[in-house]
Amino acid sequence: MVCAPFTYHRPSSLRQAIALLQRLGEEAKVLAGGQSLIPVMKMRLAQPQHLIDLGGIQGLSYIREARGAVRIGALTTHAEVEASDLLKRRLPVLAETASLIGDMQVRNRGTIGGSVAHADPAADYPATLLALDARFKVVGPEGTRTVPASQFFPGPFTAALKPGEVVTEVQVPLPPQGSGASYQKFANKASRFAVVGVCAFISLNARGTIRSARLGVTGAADHPFRATAAEEALQGARPEERVFQRASRLVTQGVECVADVHGSAEYRAWLCQVLARRALETALARARGG
Amino acid sequence: MVISKLVGARIKRKEDPRLITGGGTYTDDVRLPGMLYMAVLRSPHAHARIKRIDLGKALSHPGVVAALTGEEVKQVCDPIPALGPIEGMKLALRPPLAVGKVTHVGEGVVALVAESRYQARDALDLVEVEYEPLPANVDPERAMRRGAPVIHEHLKTNLAYSIKQSVGDVEGAFQRAAGTVKARLVEQRLIPLAMECRAVVAHYEPGPGTLTIWNTTQNPHVLRGFLASMLHLPENRIRVIAPDVGGGFGSKIDTYPEEALAALFSIRLGRPVKWAEERMENFQATIHGRGQLQEIEVAYDQDGGITALRVRIWADLGAYCQTFTHAIPTLTLTMLNGPYKIPNLAWELYGVYTNKTPTDAYRGAGRPEATYLLERALDLVAHRLGRDPTEVRRRNFIPKDAFPYKTAVGTVYDSGDYEGALDKVLRLANYTALRREQQERLQRGDRKLLGIGLSTFVEICGFAPNMPDNATVRVEPTGSVTVFTGTSPHGQGEETAFAQIVAEELGVPMEDITVVHGDTLTTPQGYGTLGSRTLPVGGTAVYQAAKTVKEKAVQLAAHLLKVTPDKVSYEGGRFFVEDIPDRKVSWKEVAEKAYSPPPELPADFEPGLLATVYFKPSNFTFPFGAHIAVVEVDRETGDVQVVNYFAVDDCGHRINPLLVEGQLHGGIAQGIAQDLYEEVVYDQNGQLLTNSLMNYAVPNPAMLPSYTLEASVTPTPVNPLGAKGVGELGTIGATPAVVNAVADALKPLGVDPAQVQMACTPERVWRLIQQAQRRRR
Structure with a gap:
């Protein structure tokens, strides 16, 4: 399996990369690990004329805490996220999510920025980043802006990026005390992409009721989404089985589930419900535990 | 041939250092x-x-x-x-x-x-x-109906062939039966995926x-x-x-x-x-494997004795007959009796062209299909009678003193002890404890149901009486040995196994033996490596060629030692005169003298120390075994995991148990793969939906259990090694065991075991659970 011919660019600064992107326009694709792009190029489903490899740009690979958020450089590999002590301490669900991506080779090469910009509707990160209410720092010809995760995945393989823009950082706010999160994934047995993946985030208030809850869902629909109806049902409620059951049934409300060889729409809807409940149960236990 | 320090030893593969360090040549x-x-x-x-x-x-x-x-x-x-x-x-x-x-x-x-x-x-x-x-033909059953688009217009039909036969009194047996069961089973297509x-x-x-x-x-x-x-x-x-x-796996x-x-x-x-x-x-x-739609009807008496079978098979040949495409489904027919003494059988086989990649041999090639339909059917009989699956099998086994045994379909089995293998695997798995755990989980209402599945089976291999194979054993002047074989191993490890046979027979160190295969210029006409034939047919030729060489070496040594050959002993690389160990000549000297004969040798001594031997087996061989799969089924998602696997396999004498176990591990994995993961899917237009490793699920180690294996050894009389071949045995045994386990797990939920189909994907299992729950409500 060999790619169609293309020109390879390896800029050494973000400015050069953006200038190249601007100049080459639609003919160019950004390479940031290549674990999704290279396979589709080998299948010739994508035939970009130009490939702009961000790998030569210094300073885009880091995980650090600053101003109430954990900031992850776009070129940070899944393996680095998985192994990060800071994340294990402050946002363990993100390390947990990274550990479930693909296989070791994919995790060693694939990057968080590449993954979110590719916006595969069955990728793992979006579910968790939606549930954690992450923001994406985006740099382009017109400067820098941040986009909330809830607005970043409008459609299949579509990220809310304008021409010439590149994701440079993922910002995840640190959750308050009494919070917990869990990512539950049902992987397809072939590629390990999620048939459905649900991340639940729960924050309890002092009385033990749910201050806020967020559910990010991947794999089920043609783009990752927040299960807002379910979140509303949880808001202010007592965290108990009956409430979780009801909220889980609302996860796919207003959502059109997709179908493929790994699962029908009906089965995906069912998995959303089962995994949401399991994620909520685990998130609750973690919220209570710490 | 005796099992000794070399033959029967767990020797690491000679070929591995080359292959795993990138030193191979592909x-x-x-x-x-x-x-x-x-x-x-x-x-x-x-x-x-x-x-x-x-x-x-x-x-x-x-x-x-x-x-x-x-x-x-x-x-x-x-x-x-x-x-x-x-x-x-x-x-x-x-x-x-x-x-x-x-x-x-x-x-x-x-x-x-x-x-x-x-x-x-x-x-x-x-x-x-x-x-x-x-318009495309996707379903073989429909493709043979009138009005289906004809693929090869000059043939005027998509039906390549049909075979209808019966033995005994099938109709009478069904009329007299205490009960009957019926099932329609799918042997999905698989990608061989070397x-x-x-x-x-x-x-x-x-x-x-x-x-x-x-x-x-x-x-x-x-x-x-x-x-x-x-x-x-x-x-x-x-x-x-x-x-x-x-x-290759046949492909x-x-x-x-x-x-x-x-x-x-x-x-x-x-x-x-x-x-x-x-x-x-x-x-x-590249060819696909399997691809059969099977219907089976079983007549049984009140003790669970199977009195008759009716089998109907639609074989999905694909678009062409390529090499053995047409022949593979007929192998299913030769093994319809399995290890059971079923007296009355009727079968129909339709080989049908479809607009899909041709099918052909894939590990087991026709025999997993036979084992699958029989073993599923036996479990259905046990279920109907409310008996343990082991009981129904015991009731029907061909007894161990009945060999050679000609089955009703006409296949002659060489040797076997089917009940012995079953007893052994039940002990190995601690079957009663497993059943107890299953009950305990049910009572607790665990989310994960336990299922226990059995498969007792026999297969046909060692192809074949009409496919002889050969070996040349050539002793070089320095005493090292080159072995040429007409078989063509491609991962199985015969470079090691054949060297063991020769080292044992000639007393030459393993490292002095080179096995050459896969070159028509240097090896005589052979049939390659397929149908688990390499050891029982090719290995026997190696053994016999080594023996012939040894006899000549003894003769030569006798001349050099000036005694008659019957006075010559050979040990530790030395020929010596019995009782006078000092009168000796080394293997190397004998080898050298064979190519530069000294004057004291008789004039009619033919120089050289080599032999080419063809071995034509008198029959196929029939390895057998008993497997137990233990699965967990998540009753919420339908997800199935094989959590334990116990297998007793009998391939006769094991020349190298390490190689045998390697074949069994891989073989069982491929059976589990068909049971749970792998499935070729075409849409109604004949588009291949599972067209890459992104959507065709091949299990990785984390998706497979550890295997607990034990041997049973019943040598075959068909060859002097007593070895039956093992390449396909694991797959043939595993295919029904896991599906029977899934069906067993689902029974308490009210799922009809006959409805369980391969591959037992999460959604397929979930649907069965949902249907059963709807019926119960």
Whole structure:
């Protein structure tokens, strides 16, 4: 399996990369690990004329805490996220999510920025980043802006990026005390992409009721989404089985589930419900535990 | 042959250091000066007429040297032969490139060669082909009905052949039966998926007029014969080399279009030509395995004795008969009795062409299909009678004192102890404790249900009485030994096993023995490695050739020691006169003298120390065993995990238990793969939906259990090694065990066990659970 011919660019600064992107326009694709792009190029489903490899740009690979958020450089590999002590301490669900991506080779090469910009509707990160209410720092010809995760995945393989823009950082706010999160994934047995993946985030208030809850869902629909109806049902409620059951049934409300060889729409809807409940149960236990 | 310190020893594979350090030579590693690279344009349609082909743009692409269409190839090359067609069958042989119409997705339409692999691939995108799509046949049962679109118009039907037979009084047995059960079972298609895709290098040298082919083949001699007949070349001008081959599982038995196409280009252009299959090509252009729809009806008495079977099979042959395509389903028929003394059987087999990739041999080839339908049926009988599955099997086993045993379908089993294997595996698995745990989980209402599945089975292997094989054992003047075999191992480890046999017989160290295989120039006509035949047939030839060499060495030593041969002993690399250990001559001296005979040897002594022996077995061999699979089923998601696996397998004497266990591990894994994960899916238009490793699930180690294995040893009388062959045994045993376990787990939820189908994917299992719950509400 060999790619169609293309020109390879390896800029050494973000400015050069953006200038190249601007100049080459639609003919160019950004390479940031290549674990999704290279396979589709080998299948010739994508035939970009130009490939702009961000790998030569210094300073885009880091995980650090600053101003109430954990900031992850776009070129940070899944393996680095998985192994990060800071994340294990402050946002363990993100390390947990990274550990479930693909296989070791994919995790060693694939990057968080590449993954979110590719916006595969069955990728793992979006579910968790939606549930954690992450923001994406985006740099382009017109400067820098941040986009909330809830607005970043409008459609299949579509990220809310304008021409010439590149994701440079993922910002995840640190959750308050009494919070917990869990990512539950049902992987397809072939590629390990999620048939459905649900991340639940729960924050309890002092009385033990749910201050806020967020559910990010991947794999089920043609783009990752927040299960807002379910979140509303949880808001202010007592965290108990009956409430979780009801909220889980609302996860796919207003959502059109997709179908493929790994699962029908009906089965995906069912998995959303089962995994949401399991994620909520685990998130609750973690919220209570710490 | 005795089991001794070498034969029967767990010796590590001689070939592994080479293979795992990158020191192997695979076909794609062969690079010749001036080599061209071939690429094949494949049909995107399942069934379509070719209206027009325009090669203009492709031929003017930089580096492109030549291109061929089906019409051009047809003038100079015959279709691929089929071995032993069934009498009266409608034969659709595969042309190297499609002629007039395409009949499955992935069929070759145009082949071209260029100076580089990339140029060849890019040029494919420039070939213009105009198709007129036709309705496709996807389901074999429908494809043979009147009104179905006919694939090969000159045959006027899609039904390639049908076989209907019965033995005993089937109707009477069904009338007298205490009960009957019926099931319709799907043996889904599988992708063989060898680690190494197919590849070929063809090198025609116009001077001597010789064609050398490097190819990922399991049987180089058969390929040589096929190419000779297809290309109208004398066989002795073709040399086929199977270098290191990275697995085949049967898929590399076939002769494929690319071998002939590369040869045609090389002959025409006088340059070497290489083709290496891409992984996604492999999904479409290499044969598929299995592909049967089965109906079985069982008549039984009140004790669970099976009195009659009615079996109906629709075999999904795909678009062409390629090598053994037609023959594989008939192997299912030869094993319909399994290990049971079923007196009355009736069977119907329909071999049907469909608009899909041809099917052919895949690990087990026809026998897992037989074992599957029988073992599923026995469990249904047990379920109906409310008895433990072990009881029904015991009631029907052929007893161990009945061998050789001729089954009702006419197959003669060599040796066996089926109940012995069952007893052993029940102890190994601690069966009663497993059943107890199953009950406890149910009572607790655990989310994960436990299922226990049994399979007791016998298979036919050691192919075959009409497929003899050979070995040459050649002692070199320094005493080292070269072994040539007509078999063609491609991962199984016979370089080690054969060396063990020779080392044992000749008393030569393992490291002084080299095993040569896979080259038609150096090895006599053989049938390659398939049908678990390499050891029982090829290995026996090695043993007999070594014995012949040893006899001659003893004679020579006797001359040198001036005694009669009966006075000569051999031990520790030395021949000596009995009772006088000081009168001795070493193995090396004897070897040297064999090639430079001293004057004291008799005038009629023939120099040399080598022998070529053919072994023709009197019968097939019939390995058997008993497997127990333990699965967990998540009652919420339908997800199934095999959590434990116990197997007792009997392949007769084990020359190297390490190799045997390796074969069993891999074989069982492939059975589990069919049970839970792998499934070829075509849509209604004949498009292959599972066309890559992104959507076709091959299990990795984390998806498989650890195996607890134990041996049972019942030697075969068919060969002096007493070895039966083990390559396919694990797969044949595993296929029904896991599905029976899934059905067993689901029973408490009210799921009818007859409804459980492969592959037991999460959604399929979930649907069964949902249906049962709806019925209960």
